[in-house]
Amino acid sequence: MTSAKTTKIVIVGAGFIGACLAYHLSRRPRNAITVLDRGIPGAGASGHSFAWVNAFGKDPQDYHTLNRRSLDMWYRLAHQLDEDIGIHYGGEMRWEGNTKRAAQLERRIRQLQTWGYPCRLISRDEMLALEPDLLPGRVEAASHSEADIHVETDKFISVNLKRAQESGAIVHPATGVTDFVIRNGKIAAVKTPDAEFMCDVVVLASGVQTTELASVIGVHIPQQCSPGIVIKTTSCATVLQSVAVIHAPPTNENYQHLHLRQLSDGTLRIGQGTQEGINRNDSQEHADALLAQAKAYLPTIADAEAIPTPVGYRPMPLDGFPILGFTEAVPNLYIALMHSGVTLAPLVGEMATLEIVDGARVDWFAPYRLERFG
Ligand SMILES: Cc1cc2nc3c(=O)[nH]c(=O)nc-3n(C[C@H](O)[C@H](O)[C@H](O)COP(=O)(O)OP(=O)(O)OC[C@H]3O[C@@H](n4cnc5c(N)ncnc54)[C@H](O)[C@@H]3O)c2cc1C
Numbered sequence: 001m002t003s004a005k006t007t008k009i010v011i012v013g014a015g016f017i018g019a020c021l022a023y024h025l026s027r028r029p030r031n032a033i034t035v036l037d038r039g040i041p042g043a044g045a046s047g048h049s050f051a052w053v054n055a056f057g058k059d060p061q062d063y064h065t066l067n068r069r070s071l072d073m074w075y076r077l078a079h080q081l082d083e084d085i086g087i088h089y090g091g092e093m094r095w096e097g098n099t100k101r102a103a104q105l106e107r108r109i110r111q112l113q114t115w116g117y118p119c120r121l122i123s124r125d126e127m128l129a130l131e132p133d134l135l136p137g138r139v140e141a142a143s144h145s146e147a148d149i150h151v152e153t154d155k156f157i158s159v160n161l162k163r164a165q166e167s168g169a170i171v172h173p174a175t176g177v178t179d180f181v182i183r184n185g186k187i188a189a190v191k192t193p194d195a196e197f198m199c200d201v202v203v204l205a206s207g208v209q210t211t212e213l214a215s216v217i218g219v220h221i222p223q224q225c226s227p228g229i230v231i232k233t234t235s236c237a238t239v240l241q242s243v244a245v246i247h248a249p250p251t252n253e254n255y256q257h258l259h260l261r262q263l264s265d266g267t268l269r270i271g272q273g274t275q276e277g278i279n280r281n282d283s284q285e286h287a288d289a290l291l292a293q294a295k296a297y298l299p300t301i302a303d304a305e306a307i308p309t310p311v312g313y314r315p316m317p318l319d320g321f322p323i324l325g326f327t328e329a330v331p332n333l334y335i336a337l338m339h340s341g342v343t344l345a346p347l348v349g350e351m352a353t354l355e356i357v358d359g360a361r362v363d364w365f366a367p368y369r370l371e372r373f374g
Contacts, residue, residue, distance in 0.1 A: 007030060007031050007357070008034070008200045009202075009356065010035075010190045010203070011036070011205055012036050012190065012206045014041035014173070015045060015205065015341070016341050017205040017348060018035060019156070019160035020156075021205055021348070021352055022161060024349040024353040025164075026167035028357050033164060033170070036192065038175065042157040045207050045208065048313075049341075050271045051151050052245050052261065054071065057274060063367075064117075065115070066347065070344045070346050070348070071147055071149075071343060072147070073346035073350065074346050085151065085155050086154070087151050087156075088150045088152075088262075088264075089149050090244040091148045091149075091244060092246070093122075093246050093247075095140075095142035096142075097140055098138075098140060101140075102141035105142075106121060118145065118146050119145035122143060126144070127142050130243055131240060133239065134246075137297070148244060148245060149244050152263050152264065176193070177206075180216060181196065185330065187330060203335075203352075206337075207315040210223070210315065219370075221323060221335065224316050228271065228276075228313075228314060229280070230271040230312065231271070232268070232307040233270070234305045234307065235265055239262055239300050246260050248293075248294070248297050250293075251293045255289075257273060258290060258294060259271050270294055275340070276314070276316075282308050283308060291304060291306040315337050321338075322337065322339075322348075323336075323369075325355060325361075325368070325369050325370065
């Protein structure tokens, strides 16, 4: 697509992925970008996310490397955007209090080091030097993954959309796509209840709704249901002095690991289990119990109160890996559906732009085409 003609690109979805794509695409000349969101930008999975940017638990190695590349690209993207995108540096710290899980953590860190991940085992003293207010209890093993960050999703999305708009993109919130006009096997226009948007390329960055939307034109996007809960708290004083994210062991056998981060307004986000853990319990009791566990480790948050948040649904392709690229069935339909979209956004934004604008087929995306599902 190197001709002087303007390419009309419609992005359906203004979450973390759609917003980042809009920013990258709008940096190129001769693109007319329209972003449509059926609600408020960022209110989908992105608004429920724990938003830990990492390649820690990402297997196999290809997928780890994809996440690692994106993690490294975060630093450049932050520099390019040069505005408050709610990025918190300092890495991720975790520890284990029982010998079995400590051995697992040690093995994991050794493996990640062979993959070149900047992480290392640390002593209890090093932990406390990083986080002096922490009461970690028994520490059988601990680690620090120095490059990890967390991001405030609403800030990131609004800065990306703002930059895209400054470059001419048009953003329509509260504009749900319901149908498509097909001409000669391609999408000629995107339909909403009130309007039609002519297009040369359509990008579905519509999160969990991608499957339903693509089915309208007979494209099957296999997805699994992946509910999760990240609770919020009232604002408290700075709790983490150095690191961005902590993962703490369960305080008793009935609980799971917890993860915690703090936003710049002082509120906390706390989740449990793994980044992919299934949880539908959005009750006040659950939120209180999770916060009580966090207080056992961080007495400085004694006054914080838990605010339950509704269940968030992760965009989760059937095999857990991203779906990226133009579809064979409808050649001007580009799919950008993934879990770990917060981690992957800089890479997806930049590489998908090479595919959409320059017609490249990026090798890094080869394992993640829709057609792998047959
Ligand atoms: C509990 C939880 C914890 C997570 N933790 C992490 C983490 O620690 N690290 C990490 O990297 N990732 C994490 N994720 C995953 C990450 O948040 C998502 O991968 C990412 O937010 C996906 O962004 P998205 O833009 O693709 O989707 P979304 O944010 O869901 O955005 C899709 C947008 O499309 C719009 N839309 C849908 N249908 C239509 C339509 N018909 N017309 C117009 N607009 C439409 C929606 O309104 C929505 O705004 C987590 C997710 C959850 C739920």
